[in-house]
Amino acid sequence: MKVVVLNVHVPFVRGGAELLAQWLTENLEERGHETELVRLPFRWTPPRLVIDHMLAARLTRIRPADRVIAMKFPSYLVPHENKVLWLLHQFRLAYELWATPYQGSEHGHESARVREAIVAADDAYLPEARAIYTNSAVTSTRLKRFNGLDSTVLYPPLRDPGAFRCESFGDYVFFPSRITITKRQQLLVDALARTRSGVRAVIAGAPDIPEYLDPLRETIQREGLHDRVEILPHWISEEQKLELYANALAVVYPPLDEDSYGYVTMEAFYAGKAVVTCTDSGGTHELVEDGVTGKVVAPQQDAMAEALDELAEDRSLAERLGAGARAKLDELDVSWDRVVETLTS
Amino acid sequence: MKVVVATTIMPFVKGGARILVDGLAKALADQGHQVDELLLPFWDDPEEMVEQMLALRLVDVSHEAELLICLRTPSYLLRHPNKVVWFLHHHRPAYDLADSPFSTRTRSAERRVGKAIHESDRLGLDEARRVFAISETVAERLRSYSGLDCDVLYPPLEGVDDYRCDGYGDVVFLPSRIAPVKRQALAIEAMAHVREPVRLVVVGAPDLPEHVEPLHELVNRLDLSERVELVAEWVPEERKRDLYAQCLAVVFPPYGEDGYGYVAGEAFAAAKPVVTCTDSGGPLELVEDGVNGRVVEPEPAAIAAAVDDLARDRSEAKRLGEMGRDSLQKLGPGWERVVEELTA
Numbered sequence: 001m002k003v004v005v006l007n008v009h010v011p012f013v014r015g016g017a018e019l020l021a022q023w024l025t026e027n028l029e030e031r032g033h034e035t036e037l038v039r040l041p042f043r044w045t046p047p048r049l050v051i052d053h054m055l056a057a058r059l060t061r062i063r064p065a066d067r068v069i070a071m072k073f074p075s076y077l078v079p080h081e082n083k084v085l086w087l088l089h090q091f092r093l094a095y096e097l098w099a100t101p102y103q104g105s106e107h108g109h110e111s112a113r114v115r116e117a118i119v120a121a122d123d124a125y126l127p128e129a130r131a132i133y134t135n136s137a138v139t140s141t142r143l144k145r146f147n148g149l150d151s152t153v154l155y156p157p158l159r160d161p162g163a164f165r166c167e168s169f170g171d172y173v174f175f176p177s178r179i180t181i182t183k184r185q186q187l188l189v190d191a192l193a194r195t196r197s198g199v200r201a202v203i204a205g206a207p208d209i210p211e212y213l214d215p216l217r218e219t220i221q222r223e224g225l226h227d228r229v230e231i232l233p234h235w236i237s238e239e240q241k242l243e244l245y246a247n248a249l250a251v252v253y254p255p256l257d258e259d260s261y262g263y264v265t266m267e268a269f270y271a272g273k274a275v276v277t278c279t280d281s282g283g284t285h286e287l288v289e290d291g292v293t294g295k296v297v298a299p300q301q302d303a304m305a306e307a308l309d310e311l312a313e314d315r316s317l318a319e320r321l322g323a324g325a326r327a328k329l330d331e332l333d334v335s336w337d338r339v340v341e342t343l344t345s
Numbered sequence: 346m347k348v349v350v351a352t353t354i355m356p357f358v359k360g361g362a363r364i365l366v367d368g369l370a371k372a373l374a375d376q377g378h379q380v381d382e383l384l385l386p387f388w389d390d391p392e393e394m395v396e397q398m399l400a401l402r403l404v405d406v407s408h409e410a411e412l413l414i415c416l417r418t419p420s421y422l423l424r425h426p427n428k429v430v431w432f433l434h435h436h437r438p439a440y441d442l443a444d445s446p447f448s449t450r451t452r453s454a455e456r457r458v459g460k461a462i463h464e465s466d467r468l469g470l471d472e473a474r475r476v477f478a479i480s481e482t483v484a485e486r487l488r489s490y491s492g493l494d495c496d497v498l499y500p501p502l503e504g505v506d507d508y509r510c511d512g513y514g515d516v517v518f519l520p521s522r523i524a525p526v527k528r529q530a531l532a533i534e535a536m537a538h539v540r541e542p543v544r545l546v547v548v549g550a551p552d553l554p555e556h557v558e559p560l561h562e563l564v565n566r567l568d569l570s571e572r573v574e575l576v577a578e579w580v581p582e583e584r585k586r587d588l589y590a591q592c593l594a595v596v597f598p599p600y601g602e603d604g605y606g607y608v609a610g611e612a613f614a615a616a617k618p619v620v621t622c623t624d625s626g627g628p629l630e631l632v633e634d635g636v637n638g639r640v641v642e643p644e645p646a647a648i649a650a651a652v653d654d655l656a657r658d659r660s661e662a663k664r665l666g667e668m669g670r671d672s673l674q675k676l677g678p679g680w681e682r683v684v685e686e687l688t689a
Contacts, residue, residue: 004356004386011349011381011409036356038386041404052403059400063388064553065356 001066001344002034006075009039016263017088021071023159024086024343027336033344038062040075044093047114050074054121069343070129073118077125084343085132086154089139089259094118095146122147133342136260138283154342155334158266163238166272166326167246169318172200172230173276173308174248176241177264179207179216179233182256184299187278189216191304193223197312201252202244204232245271249318250311254299257282269293269329274321276307287332293325346688347379349406351423352416353387358552359579360522361607362417362433365500369414369431369687372680378688381410385420389436391454398422398465414687419462421469429687430473431498432483434603436462437526440490441601447526467491477686479604482627498686499605501679507582508614511590513662516544517620517652518592520585521608523551523577527599529560531622531643535596537567538649541656544572545596546588550579589615593662594655598643601626610676613637613669618662620651630675637669 005028007021021037028035040057043049057077062068068083070076073091076083094115126132126149133154134140140151158164177183185203192201207213213233220229236244245251251268253275260283268275269287275294277284290296295311297303311318350370352362366382373380383406387397401422406413413425421430435441438455439462442448448455470476470491477498478484487493521527529547536545551557557577564573589595595612602625609628612619619638621628634640639651655662 002357009383011383011406012347012379034357038356039384041383041385041406041409043405043408045408049405052405056400056403059396059403060386061388061390061393061397062356062386063390063393 003067004062004065005037006070007039008042008072008075031340047111083129085129087134157334161270164270165246169249170247172202173252174244175252176204179205184254189219190301194305197309199308199312200228202230204236250274252276254278261287269325272322272326293328347410348412349410350414351383351420353420354384372684391458394458428473430476432478480627483603499676502610505614509590510616513593513659514591516592517596519596520548523549523556531598532596534645535648538646541653543656546574548576594618596620598622605631616666616670618665637672
């Protein structure tokens with residue numbers, strides 16, 4: 001069929017959502033659908049612009065498509081008789097980030113008005129869709145809580161899941177992610193100082209700002225961890241990433257209250273590796289189950305250290321949890337075949 | 346400089362606007378500008394045009410870039426204090442096609458929105474700091490319909506050196522989007538009059554699926570299935586270049602085409618003569634009768650006679666085609682100057 005994938009476009013900005021829309025488009029095409037990715041311009045400051053963009057979306061016509069798959073606010077407001085939603089999240093500033101420091105306060109009164117309009121538009125027009133799918137249980141729960149709407153979770157697969165492999169269970173844990181406060185690389189470095197097994201760590205990712213590297217380096221210096229912590233403070237190549245996954249003992253991913261399970265978790269599972277995460281990590285719990293597919297520990301250095309030692313001293317445990325992780329993916333049937341079939345049915 | 350290049354697109358239709366946007370974005374980046382593209386969906390059904398125009402008008406890209414360059418109509422409704430328009434064409438059903446046989450679909454609706462289109466074009470174009478046209482033909486239309494004086498910037502032809510000539514065979518070639526206004530039907534009808542053993546190959550994606558069937562019917566009715574090959578889909582560049590390389594000539598008879606036509610430019614890049622019509626518009630800026638091609642009345646018999654002439658005298662076809670390659674000079678010095686003008 002003729003399918004239009006609808007997303008938003010903030011000029012000069014590229015992020016995870018843009019990639020996912022691109023991959024979806026490619027996978028629809030590979031399965032014989034004539035597909036076009038359409039992106040509507042969006043900007044949210046000053047807040048009143050949000051109203052203009054909602055109205056613009058409402059006035060936009062997508063022809064001649066048999067199916068429209070909309071992914072982000074406000075693109076899902078575009079009317080179409082055959083529209084399904086694959087929601088990555090709603091407009092977060094109007095919902096779970098409202099009245100938090102992330103929202104910004106300089107437009108207080110105006111913001112409140114705009115927020116009302118956003119919620120009203122979501123309430124009125126989200127139900128137009130033939131079906132609503134979301135990227136995670138977290139998003140589905142919010143949709144239920146804020147707008148009283150039911151939805152089905154449809155996990156986004158990786159671009160090329162087949163590329164991930166498991167070669168060995170080496171002497172290091174791998175932590176690939178942007179380096180930033182909320183991802184908590186510091187927790188891993190602190191924990192390493194408390195381990196007794198001599199387990200190593202490889203931390204890879206670009207820091208949001210260079211200063212985020214300083215406390216990590218200070219800890220390494222103070223605790224004499226030079227031989228045991230390697231930091232690659234930049235985006236590593238896809239090849240190097242696959243290699244590091246393939247030979248890791250396990251993957252560590254302990255972010256603070258994440259939206260969704262996170263690509264890191266999914267990648268680790270495809271590489272047949274257990275994931276060590278924390279009780280307050282949020283979305284990762286959708287995939288990581290303590291003692292089945294990984295370890296879920298308190299967000300404290302001693303608890304983290306204990307989990308790392310357990311895995312390092314008992315490789316068969318690491319292997320068993322890694323196999324469990326791989327089995328979990330089969331159970332969930334996370335695949336582009338399924339995503340394409342679901343969104344076009 | 347931070348530049349946003351905007352155009353409207355029709356989902357699933359691969360027209361010249363997309364090629365031009367990509368070429369321009371690449372040229373801007375090559376010269377050190379930061380550039381992003383906005384491809385805005387716009388479906389030109391008159392029943393739904395006014396709301397879509399309003400949707401464009403609601404988008405303000407002032408904060409995103411220092412310069413906004415708008416191409417296909419009516420993308421210039423976007424708001425920006427530093428807006429430059431490289432005008433491709435009007436919404437032709439509201440202008441030069443209004444009372445022609447090519448004014449299709451719900452004509453009364455077309456008439457109703459006509460005034461809204463005229464007004465919004467005036468608004469969007471008046472706001473622009475500068476307006477350039479892609480051809481003299483379009484510049485002239487802007488003068489007569491909108492009272493606007495503008496300079497011409499021809500879209501540079503991409504990859505001229507990728508086209509080659511393998512001789513002058515027994516096929517005349519018509520590569521173009523399939524749409525009534527491109528007049529594939531006229532070329533097919535001409536084949537019923539052609540005496541020499543020449544075949545016609547028509548290649549191109551249809552704007553709408555319903556544009557294809559009448560052409561097949563025409564081929565059958567005129568009993569031309571041996572002499573006309575109709576490939577109603579987008580073909581890979583390589584295949585297209587092979588067809589250019591091998592053909593005797595290119596037949597390109599659109600009605601009132603806006604630009605000089607990539608088809609005419611590509612034909613010349615492959616050193617092939619172009620047969621076009623006296624009412625074909627833009628191509629006439631490039632094609633001169635007896636110099637680098639043939640310009641004939643938009644009649645099947647006249648086109649057939651021109652094709653027969655070329656088939657009987659291959660050396661004449663070669664002479665005209667090679668002159669055509671020289672006449673590409675007329676398109677000017679290419680992307681560097683285009684970028685200079687648009688960002689000046």
